[in-house]
Amino acid sequence: MKRVLPVLALLASILTAARAEGVMVERIRYVGTVAYSRIVVDLSEATRYSVMTVPAHGPSSLPERLVIDVPSAVIGPEAREPLAVGDALVRGIRTGQFDAGTARIVVDLTRSAAYQVFTLPDPYRMVIDFRAEEAPRRPATRVVRADSADETAGAKVKTVPSVAETRHRSGAVATDPPDVPRGARTTQAQAQSPVPPPVAAAKRLKVMIDPGHGGKDPGAYGLGGVVEKEVVLSVSHMLATRLKSDTTFDVFLTRRDDRYLTLEERTALANAVSADLFVSIHANASPRREARGIEVYYLNNTHNRGTLRLAAMENDLRWDPRNPTLQDAIPDLSYILSDLRQTYKVEESRVLAEEIGRAAVLELGERYSDVQNLGAKEGPFYVLVGAYMPCVLVELSFLTNPTEAARLNSRDYQETLAEGIFDGIQRYVTQTRMAKNL
Secondary structure, eight states: TTHHHHHHHHHHHHHHHHHHHHHHEEEEEEOOOSSEEEEEEESSSOOOOEEEOOOOBBTTTTTOEEEEEEEEEEGGGGGOOOOOOOSSSSEEEEEEEEETTTEEEEEEEEOOOEEEEEEETTTTEEEEEEEEEEEEEOOOSOOTTTTTSSOOOEEEEEEEEEOOOSSOOSOOOOOOOOOOOOOEEEOOOHSSSSSOOOOOOOOEEEEEEEEOTTTTTTBBGGGGGGGHHHHHHHHEEEEEEEEHHHHEEEEESSSSSSSOHHHHHHHHHHHTHHHHHHEEEEOOOOOOOOOOOOEEEEEEEOOOHHHHHHHHHHOOOOOTTTOOGGGGTTTHHHHHEEEEHHOOOOOHHHHHHHHHHHHHHHHHHHTTSSSOOOEEEEEEEEEGGGSSEEEEEEEEEETTTHHHHHHTTTTHHHHHHHHHHHHHHHHHHHHHHHHOOO
């Protein structure tokens, strides 16, 4: 017992110092499949950190690993147990107090992988993405398709205690998913044959539909008692059904029922299934009751005050209208976006946003009056950060507009919206395939 007391006293002094400093590694969350893994390290507040890779060491049997040091921080009580992952990329995650003032997180890798690191605030968390440089030719971890009875669309999802955060860039940027095959290659003998060789069918495109909010996060409340999380889930199911009726698509949902998912988990699920498109479904709200229309966003910086207010709401941030830009509340945003630009498909996402907005308004306009197209817009939406495929956020209509709130509460309007979004996705895919075949 006498030996235990000094250890407890040291631990208590470390935790007391951490509370004084205000920085603690609180929790580690993990999502992964055969060719992609995402680790999220939650921090009590923003702080500096450093990242380094350590090569495998044969004689000691130590694997290649990624080491993250967080100065002036400690490992919290929930973050001390190691996490044995054991997938194709990550062997395990462990934490420790490197010294009295430095918390250390170590990711033991199964094999070499490209990685990138970015951070998100409020609550502060560091996101580490690993991607296989050459994906193994074997089935990925099971995920939930839109026609499955399972409840989550999730690759392997684990949670353990731990945390860390702020601005640091390190590591290779992961490469984009391979292009969709457009046809079989012909040999020289086939080229000389009078019988044309068979052409391979185009690969089915994977579409991840993300019903916004859910669970403890209701989203916006609208007039007449309509709730955003309920409307977007209903429209998402209708959209999934419509996409499934077309053999072009394989369809996935981030959530099938009223459950909570973090913003970074949603894109992680899309990355985990190597989705070709990511469509996040939301409903709009405004302090102006007359505001109405449909708008579709893709990820980028903006100085538009209306977009920044909406982004703050969707990002679950506190919005101060006196701040000229959201960047005042998110100092790392410009850094994040510039760092991700190499992997994020900006132009493709813009075209997808335009096609969905145009098609949805056209479809609604045949049945409803005064449907406005507010256009494709840029916005700093966290749910789109870190996606490796074209991705958009659709604002269906305004819950705060009396006419549109009533429409959103009707099944007919929801089905028409789903049909319009489907038409937009179909137009985008057709346009993209024609362009690549020219």
